[in-house]
Amino acid sequence: MGGVSSHVVTPSTKPRQYDVIVVGSGAAGGQSAYTLSMEGAKVLMLEAGRNYVPEQETPMFQTPDQAPLRGTATPEKGFGFYDSTVDGGWTVPGEPYSQANEDPRGRFTWWRARMLGGRTNHWGRISLRNGPYDFKPHSRDGLGFDWPISYDDVAPYYDKVERLIGVYGTSEGLENTPNSAEGCLLPPPAPLISDYLVQQRARRLGIPIIPGHRAVLTQQLDFKRSPALLHPGNLKAQKIIAAHMQQRAACLWATDCGRGCSIRANYQSTTVHLPPALATGNLDIFTDAMVSQVVLGRNGLATGVKYIDRISGQERLATARVIVLAASACETVRILLNSKSARFPEGLANSSGRVGRYLMDTVGSSVRGQVPLLESLPPQNEDGASGHAFYAPWWGYQDQQKGRLNFARGYHIEFGGGRRMPDFGTLRGLESMTGGSYGKKLKDDARRYYGSFVGFAGRGEMIPNEKSYCEIDPSVKDKWGIPVLRFHWQWSDHETRQAAHMQKTFAGIVEAMGGRVMGAVKTDGAEAISPGGFIIHEVGGAMMGANAQTSVTNEWCQTWDVKNLFLNDGAVFVSNADKNPTLTIMALAWRASDHIARLMRRREL
Amino acid sequence: MTDRRTTIKWMLAAAASMPLLNHRAAAEPAAGLLPAPNGYGSDPSLTKLYRPGDVWPLTLSAAQRRTATALCNVILPGDDRSPSAENAGVVDFIDEWVSAPYPHQLEDRPIVLEGLAWMDAEALLRFEKYFAELDESQQRAICDDICYEPNAAAKFARAAKFFARYRDLTVGGYYSTPAGHRDLGYIGNVPLPRFDAPPAELLRKLGLGPEAA
Numbered sequence: 001m002g003g004v005s006s007h008v009v010t011p012s013t014k015p016r017q018y019d020v021i022v023v024g025s026g027a028a029g030g031q032s033a034y035t036l037s038m039e040g041a042k043v044l045m046l047e048a049g050r051n052y053v054p055e056q057e058t059p060m061f062q063t064p065d066q067a068p069l070r071g072t073a074t075p076e077k078g079f080g081f082y083d084s085t086v087d088g089g090w091t092v093p094g095e096p097y098s099q100a101n102e103d104p105r106g107r108f109t110w111w112r113a114r115m116l117g118g119r120t121n122h123w124g125r126i127s128l129r130n131g132p133y134d135f136k137p138h139s140r141d142g143l144g145f146d147w148p149i150s151y152d153d154v155a156p157y158y159d160k161v162e163r164l165i166g167v168y169g170t171s172e173g174l175e176n177t178p179n180s181a182e183g184c185l186l187p188p189p190a191p192l193i194s195d196y197l198v199q200q201r202a203r204r205l206g207i208p209i210i211p212g213h214r215a216v217l218t219q220q221l222d223f224k225r226s227p228a229l230l231h232p233g234n235l236k237a238q239k240i241i242a243a244h245m246q247q248r249a250a251c252l253w254a255t256d257c258g259r260g261c262s263i264r265a266n267y268q269s270t271t272v273h274l275p276p277a278l279a280t281g282n283l284d285i286f287t288d289a290m291v292s293q294v295v296l297g298r299n300g301l302a303t304g305v306k307y308i309d310r311i312s313g314q315e316r317l318a319t320a321r322v323i324v325l326a327a328s329a330c331e332t333v334r335i336l337l338n339s340k341s342a343r344f345p346e347g348l349a350n351s352s353g354r355v356g357r358y359l360m361d362t363v364g365s366s367v368r369g370q371v372p373l374l375e376s377l378p379p380q381n382e383d384g385a386s387g388h389a390f391y392a393p394w395w396g397y398q399d400q401q402k403g404r405l406n407f408a409r410g411y412h413i414e415f416g417g418g419r420r421m422p423d424f425g426t427l428r429g430l431e432s433m434t435g436g437s438y439g440k441k442l443k444d445d446a447r448r449y450y451g452s453f454v455g456f457a458g459r460g461e462m463i464p465n466e467k468s469y470c471e472i473d474p475s476v477k478d479k480w481g482i483p484v485l486r487f488h489w490q491w492s493d494h495e496t497r498q499a500a501h502m503q504k505t506f507a508g509i510v511e512a513m514g515g516r517v518m519g520a521v522k523t524d525g526a527e528a529i530s531p532g533g534f535i536i537h538e539v540g541g542a543m544m545g546a547n548a549q550t551s552v553t554n555e556w557c558q559t560w561d562v563k564n565l566f567l568n569d570g571a572v573f574v575s576n577a578d579k580n581p582t583l584t585i586m587a588l589a590w591r592a593s594d595h596i597a598r599l600m601r602r603r604e605l
Numbered sequence: 606m607t608d609r610r611t612t613i614k615w616m617l618a619a620a621a622s623m624p625l626l627n628h629r630a631a632a633e634p635a636a637g638l639l640p641a642p643n644g645y646g647s648d649p650s651l652t653k654l655y656r657p658g659d660v661w662p663l664t665l666s667a668a669q670r671r672t673a674t675a676l677c678n679v680i681l682p683g684d685d686r687s688p689s690a691e692n693a694g695v696v697d698f699i700d701e702w703v704s705a706p707y708p709h710q711l712e713d714r715p716i717v718l719e720g721l722a723w724m725d726a727e728a729l730l731r732f733e734k735y736f737a738e739l740d741e742s743q744q745r746a747i748c749d750d751i752c753y754e755p756n757a758a759a760k761f762a763r764a765a766k767f768f769a770r771y772r773d774l775t776v777g778g779y780y781s782t783p784a785g786h787r788d789l790g791y792i793g794n795v796p797l798p799r800f801d802a803p804p805a806e807l808l809r810k811l812g813l814g815p816e817a818a
Contacts, residue, residue, distance in 0.1 A: 056652075058651070065781055066654045068644075074644060076707075082651055086647070190803075191803075193811065196814055197811070200813060380807075381795075419793070421794055422780045428773055430776070431753060431754075435756075436754070438772060439682055447789060447790070
């Protein structure tokens with residue numbers, strides 16, 4: 001199924017000569033293709049999944065009763081029926097991955113999508129900048145590694161990405177929580193009643209509550225001023241992006257962003273990066289093109305990639321001067337490890353032995369509370385911008401410096417309550433409060449308790465460790481004959497203690513709101529922490545660094561071993577701050593792509 | 606009308622089969638009414654409107670649906686503000702749920718089918734009628750014994766577990782419909798030109814808002 005966009009060149013069309021091949025079409029691939037095609041490079045994008053057209057395929061106003069099983073999650077739609085993910089989730093048909101460890105605590109679960117735009121179609125749109133500390137974590141506490149770049153190197157690209165994709169939020173000047181340059185951020189949406197309550201009570205506990213940052217247009221982008229700031233001196237690019245900014249509507253304050261957005265009011269690669277990139281005439285996209293390996297030439301340069309055309313099942317070769325892998329951290333690692341040659345018997349660009357190593361996810365733990373103050377309120381429309389009007393940035397830097405906490409690194413708090421669209425699970429487990437009511441009493445109870453629940457989720461930093469990595473499984477192949485990844489996973493005490501701290505903190509906020517925690521507060525961090533991969537913030541596996549012995553790429557995402565091979569996605573992450581990684585992935589991809597364009601202009605590539 | 610002797614024989618037969626009912630086969634009504642092997646796949650159309658039975662066939666027998674309907678309506682009856690569970694489409698939803706080919710639903714299927722059979726057996730034992738034929742006070746007499754697991758007598762423990770699950774299915778199936786949304790005072794899912802802060806008067810009443818922070 002799915003519409004066919006006239007923009008998309010199918011694998012049967014005769015290919016052109018390309019300067020750059022970009023593997024993957026999500027946050028990293030979308031940003032790379034955008035920047036390079038705007039700079040005049042001829043780009044071929046290869047996407048493993050099918051074409052996807054949000055304008056035609058997004059279920060904007062459907063209610064749960066119009067979906068099978070009231071839209072609840074199944075193994076085929078892991079985040080519910082209306083989640084935009086195509087051919088993916090925790091499993092992809094015919095494309096397994098394996099676990100080195102049978103113990104659930106040693107497992108890593110991998111969310112994938114097989115669609116144009118990848119996981120940007122469904123993501124939470126939370127867009128936080130790493131701060132200055134986050135690029136030099138080892139210097140601060142002796143754990144993990146420092147990045148070869150600092151916040152100041154990336155700040156201009158955070159500014160650019162925010163201006164391009166549209167991010168709401170405010171600059172509050174809090175510790176390690178950077179301000180954006182003037183004019184980059186859109187105004188935040190109005191908070192809900194429950195947001196105000198959390199803000200008031202959490203502040204009494206010393207926890208700051210400030211506007212969240214999400215890639216949702218609370219108003220139209222500044223199409224007059226931003227184009228010249230995004231593409232100085234490039235009139236063609238300015239004209240194209242000005243036109244596309246005007247084609248994106250502002251949020252209409254309804255429907256869940258996870259469904260995608262047919263009016264292009266939030267960021268997904270398919271509605272924000274790819275249309276202007278295609279408008280340059282410099283980009284071709286092949287969908288259903290599953291890349292298996294990078295091909296190395298006799299001169300030690302990458303000459304192209306091999307891919308399977310999923311429609312015909314044929315293996316094909318695409319060639320270009322520069323290869324950019326942006327397939328997602330783990331898929332990029334998989335392609336490198338499967339690209340073996342006499343020169344690189346352990347996988348391409350792996351002379352350091354670090355490809356696959358230091359895989360990270362985010363520490364996650366959650367608590368749900370019921371708050372009598374919020375019961376039986378008069379009806380309000382609280383759909384808003386689909387949550388996250390407020391959040392709490394990490395507030396414990398000083399306590400950590402003074403040795404008052406038993407874990408390193410911090411977490412931020414995401415929370416949400418209010419009278420959102422009731423679904424199958426909204427009134428689950430009421431009997432613990434109603435004594436098992438049914439009949440007329442149950443209807444009264446439902447009216448009373450609806451809207452009185454507030455959920456809290458922590459998102460915290462994981463420190464890279466030796467025991468969390470992936471490698472090629474020696475015996476398992478996917479349905480295309482491509483060897484699959486095998487995962488190893490282990491949390492350290494820093495992460496599990498942090499998860500226990502989250503539970504205690506969230507319970508404290510619920511109590512400060514006069515509420516009660518639903519279910520048990522988990523004091524054992526190993527119980528409290530979400531399993532590896534569950535937060536879908538996996539990064540690392542091919543870290544950037546200051547030298548070829550201990551890292552896979554330089555600060556420009558350029559592999560030390562093969563100078564025309566770039567890893568523009570989350571694989572190069574050296575640490576995984578509590579800030580959700582997507583905004584940083586885009587900023588680094590833009591920075592790397594600028595560098596590629598510069599090297600090509602100088603004929604160094 | 607069934608005579609008491611036959612009824613009790615039937616009830617004993619039902620009770621005797623209970624320990625076996627963890628095995629799914631024991632709760633299957635008949636061949637041909639098993640859940641379909643396949644679901645909607647990994648790439649279903651999301652914009653199409655689906656009704657129960659569209660993707661996989663419904664499998665409840667007429668007798669099971671009768672009991673399921675009566676119990677739904679005891680749990681969520683109609684009133685002047687909103688329809689009964691039956692009239693909000695909850696019976697079709699529960700049939701869709703227990704007929705679905707996914708692990709979670711396959712786990713629920715024997716709990717629900719066995720529970721519906723228990724409701725009838727208990728109704729026959731106490732009142733010599735099927736559950737759907739009882740008057741409201743008789744239905745409530747049975748439900749009162751099983752409506753809250755922590756308070757249920759040991760002999761009703763299994764039935765109480767069923768009731769809790771069935772109530773969650775009924776509540777979930779009901780409040781996820783437009784009728785359920787209206788009943789709760791949910792007024793969203795409509796496009797708005799702007800999104801306003803909560804009314805100042807309400808915030809003041811609750812002691813909240815920018816000034817109260």
